Amino acid sequence: MEIERTAHGSATVLRCQGRLTMTSASRLREAVDQAVQDGRHRLVADLAETEFVDSSGLGALVSGLKRARQxxxxxxxxxxxxxxxxxxxxxxxxxxxxxxxxxxxxTRDW
Structure with missing residues (x-):
């Protein structure tokens, strides 16, 4: 999985390309952690090019949500x-x- 980070207004977009699975979920967690450490708390996971997600991928998304909300x-x-x-x-x-x-x-209401 490739994750490309871009800015979109006041949000940070994490464009996820490929399969979000047990082997790649840590990359999404790391990308979220890095964005939050950089002071970017409004995050969008762009899943247009994510062809598959498993339970580990869902866990990474929920973990990212929790991290951002904290x-x-x-x-x-x-x-x-x-x-x-x-x-x-x-x-x-x-x-x-x-x-x-x-x-x-x-990102409309941000």
Whole structure:
């Protein structure tokens, strides 16, 4: 998995490309930790190019959400593909990590 970090207004976008699984979840955690350490507490995980997510990947997203909220921020997910939306729905995590159709939608009220 590749994670590209960019700024989008007051938010930091973490564009995740590939499979978010047990072997790559630590990279997302590290990217979130680095952004928070840099004072960037409004995070968007852009999942448009994330083709698959497993339970470890979900754990990394929830961990990132918790980390951002501890600092007064938030983590939102944008543009999840069908497989990711299905997993979020089946686990009811779509109630906590509400998916937004685009990065722009995710950052609209920031």
């Amino acid at each position: 600092c007064g921020g938030d983590l939102r997910i944008a543009a999840p593909v069908e497989q990711v939306r299905t997993v979020l729905s089946l686990t009811n995590l779509d109630r906590v990590l509400r998916p937004y159709p685009t990065v722009e939608d995710a």
